Amino acid sequence: MPPRTPLNPRPSIxxxxxxxxxxxxxxxxxxxxxxxxxxxxxxxxxxxxxxxxDDTHLWDNITRTLTYDDGVFVRWLLNTLxxxxxxxxxxxxxxxxxxxxxxxxxxxxxRAVFAVVLGxxxxxxxxxxxxxxxxxxxxxxxNTPWAVIIPSLISPFGLYLMWVFAAEAVPTELLExxxxxxxxxxxxxxxxxxxxxxxxxxxxxxxxxxxxxNNYFLPLIxxxxxxxxPLTLGLNxxxxxxxxxxxxxxxxxxxxxxxxxxxxxxxxxxLLQRFWQSGLAAGSVKE
Amino acid sequence: MTLLSTSAQAAPPPRRRARSxxxxxxxxxxxxxxxxxAVFGLVFLAPIGYALYLSLFKDRLIGGxxxxxxxxxxxxxxxxxxxxxxxxxxxxxxxxxxxxLGIALLVALAIDSGRLYGKSxxxxxxxLPYAVPAVVASLIxxxxxxxRFGLVGNINDAFGITLPDPLSxxxxxxxxxxxxxxxxxxxxMLIFYSALKVVPRSLYEAAAIDGxxxxxxxxxxxxxxxxxxxxxATIFSIIGSFQLFNEPSILQKLxxxxxxxxxxxxxxxxxxxxxxxxxxxxxxxxxVMGVITAIIAYAVQLRGMRKG
Numbered sequence: 001m002p003p004r005t006p007l008n009p010r011p012s013i014x015x016x017x018x019x020x021x022x023x024x025x026x027x028x029x030x031x032x033x034x035x036x037x038x039x040x041x042x043x044x045x046x047x048x049x050x051x052x053x054d055d056t057h058l059w060d061n062i063t064r065t066l067t068y069d070d071g072v073f074v075r076w077l078l079n080t081l082x083x084x085x086x087x088x089x090x091x092x093x094x095x096x097x098x099x100x101x102x103x104x105x106x107x108x109x110x111r112a113v114f115a116v117v118l119g120x121x122x123x124x125x126x127x128x129x130x131x132x133x134x135x136x137x138x139x140x141x142x143n144t145p146w147a148v149i150i151p152s153l154i155s156p157f158g159l160y161l162m163w164v165f166a167a168e169a170v171p172t173e174l175l176e177x178x179x180x181x182x183x184x185x186x187x188x189x190x191x192x193x194x195x196x197x198x199x200x201x202x203x204x205x206x207x208x209x210x211x212x213x214n215n216y217f218l219p220l221i222x223x224x225x226x227x228x229x230p231l232t233l234g235l236n237x238x239x240x241x242x243x244x245x246x247x248x249x250x251x252x253x254x255x256x257x258x259x260x261x262x263x264x265x266x267x268x269x270x271l272l273q274r275f276w277q278s279g280l281a282a283g284s285v286k287e
Numbered sequence: 288m289t290l291l292s293t294s295a296q297a298a299p300p301p302r303r304r305a306r307s308x309x310x311x312x313x314x315x316x317x318x319x320x321x322x323x324x325a326v327f328g329l330v331f332l333a334p335i336g337y338a339l340y341l342s343l344f345k346d347r348l349i350g351g352x353x354x355x356x357x358x359x360x361x362x363x364x365x366x367x368x369x370x371x372x373x374x375x376x377x378x379x380x381x382x383x384x385x386x387x388l389g390i391a392l393l394v395a396l397a398i399d400s401g402r403l404y405g406k407s408x409x410x411x412x413x414x415l416p417y418a419v420p421a422v423v424a425s426l427i428x429x430x431x432x433x434x435r436f437g438l439v440g441n442i443n444d445a446f447g448i449t450l451p452d453p454l455s456x457x458x459x460x461x462x463x464x465x466x467x468x469x470x471x472x473x474x475x476m477l478i479f480y481s482a483l484k485v486v487p488r489s490l491y492e493a494a495a496i497d498g499x500x501x502x503x504x505x506x507x508x509x510x511x512x513x514x515x516x517x518x519x520a521t522i523f524s525i526i527g528s529f530q531l532f533n534e535p536s537i538l539q540k541l542x543x544x545x546x547x548x549x550x551x552x553x554x555x556x557x558x559x560x561x562x563x564x565x566x567x568x569x570x571x572x573x574x575v576m577g578v579i580t581a582i583i584a585y586a587v588q589l590r591g592m593r594k595g
Binding site for chain 2: 009010011012013015016018019022023025026027029030032033036045048049050093094095097098100101102105106107108109110113116117119120128129130131132133134135150151153154159185189210213214216217220221231232233235236239240243251254255258261262265266269270273277280
């Protein structure tokens with residue numbers, strides 16, 4: 001039997017069991033959500049939370065969630081898709097261009113850009129929220145999609161990740177060679193740098209997508225009209241409605257709606273995990 | 288942009304060529320970084336400046352808005368509603384952040400040790416809650432905490448007991464801590480795990496030859512190697528704690544008596560500006576909070592880096 005060394009480990013049952021406790025903790029609420037999305041209001045009240053009721057209402061719940069109140073949930077879903085496509089897509093483009101510039105060009109103000117961006121991360125959301133709201137209000141942008149999209153375009157984390165990633169993944173000699181061959185800077189970027197930046201780009205895109213898909217605070221202050229709500233705000237509105245006197249309690253719809261809200265984003269993460277994990281490993285911590 | 292290419296130009300004297308090359312590089316660099324910087328200025332710097340400006344004025348019922356200098360700051364620094372909220376997030380931070388980062392670190396070390404069955408399943412499954420919106424996480428846990436159709440109610444019914452109510456005023460802060468831990472334990476685990484993955488394996492080999500056991504390798508090689516990741520995760524968690532808003536704001540509907548409108552400084556600024564229309568004072572409280580956060584984050588960074 002080979003000696004046990006840190007380089008040659010054998011799987012350990014006790015360690016797997018202990019770490020498995022954390023796994024149970026992280027998966028339990030998701031299991032609860034899945035199970036309870038199959039119940040109607042009576043089932044929610046009568047049956048045990050972690051097991052199915054006698055009859056399943058999953059399909060019925062999904063249909064009612066999608067059609068309740070003239071299908072407002074679908075509208076919220078489309079709004080969320082718009083915010084994600086424009087906000088996260090734009091944030092990724094800006095972060096890739098900016099990170100590439102910081103890593104590969106010497107220009108005056110480069111250090112300042114980096115310091116200011118990192119410093120700004122420490123500014124609490126509300127310190128910005130109130131004045132951003134007032135500014136956007138003066139500009140006539142509140143209660144429009146722009147109020148959600150424009151602030152989503154900046155991802156300091158994305159810029160940082162792309163900067164570290166570009167410094168490592170794009171050899172400067174390669175760029176020099178392209179220049180000597182007469183390639184313009186834009187063409188060099190698209191044909192040589194961008195393909196090398198792909199793992200980092202996918203990582204930034206995914207994390208921006210989650211941030212935008214899950215955003216609550218920004219739309220909460222910017223959007224008053226339910227027609228422009230994203231899913232998070234809509235679910236919150238349904239929850240508030242259930243708690244007000246005279247409002248219709250729609251707990252079954254909140255639970256099914258929650259499930260429908262997380263399924264797409266979880267699916268994207270699982271499908272693309274190979275890409276984002278490699279991007280994160282290469283970019284996030286090597287300094 | 289092709290216009291900027293150096294190659295096709297007639298060769299000028301070397302000195303001038305070097306200088307024009309530098310100028311060109313600066314131009315292209317700003318060309319790529321410009322869009323980010325412009326939007327950043329609009330959504331980060333301009334609001335900060337505007338908040339500073341707002342904080343110097345006061346809206347009066349009679350006479351409109353007038354310049355009051357630093358009066359708002361004096362008011363904020365002696366405002367018990369602000370300090371109570373700050374003390375609450377301070378307590379939250381002292382308990383929740385070490386618990387969350389500790390669990391995250393242990394899981395990352397366990398996965399990295401290569402001694403787990405199903406290691407890639409662990410990595411993905413523990414990370415999953417990060418993809419769940421704070422709204423949904425708070426709703427799920429809020430319902431589970433509930434005595435009506437939540438797990439707490441189920442357990443009470445099944446065993447004929449009365450567990451303490453997680454949504455009561457004395458427990459609600461801990462209940463929020465549990466939600467935040469659940470949401471971010473996997474994210475931090477992934478940061479630590481990514482850092483561990485780039486530690487050169489040869490270090491472990493050398494330690495093993497020197498007779499170091501597994502635990503010794505962890506404390507003497509692995510932890511020092513990922514120090515910067517630990518510091519960054521700590522700073523982000525501190526900032527997150529001070530910004531606590533989403534979870535209490537959503538739970539408020541399920542526990543209106545336990546979560547007041549000034550439960551955290553962030554909730555306080557929100558209710559000041561959107562329920563109370565006190566925009567100037569809200570901006571002041573937000574700035575004070577921002578300064579406190581920045582000071583503490585900076586102190587942690589200094590301390591974290593010095594120990595190395």
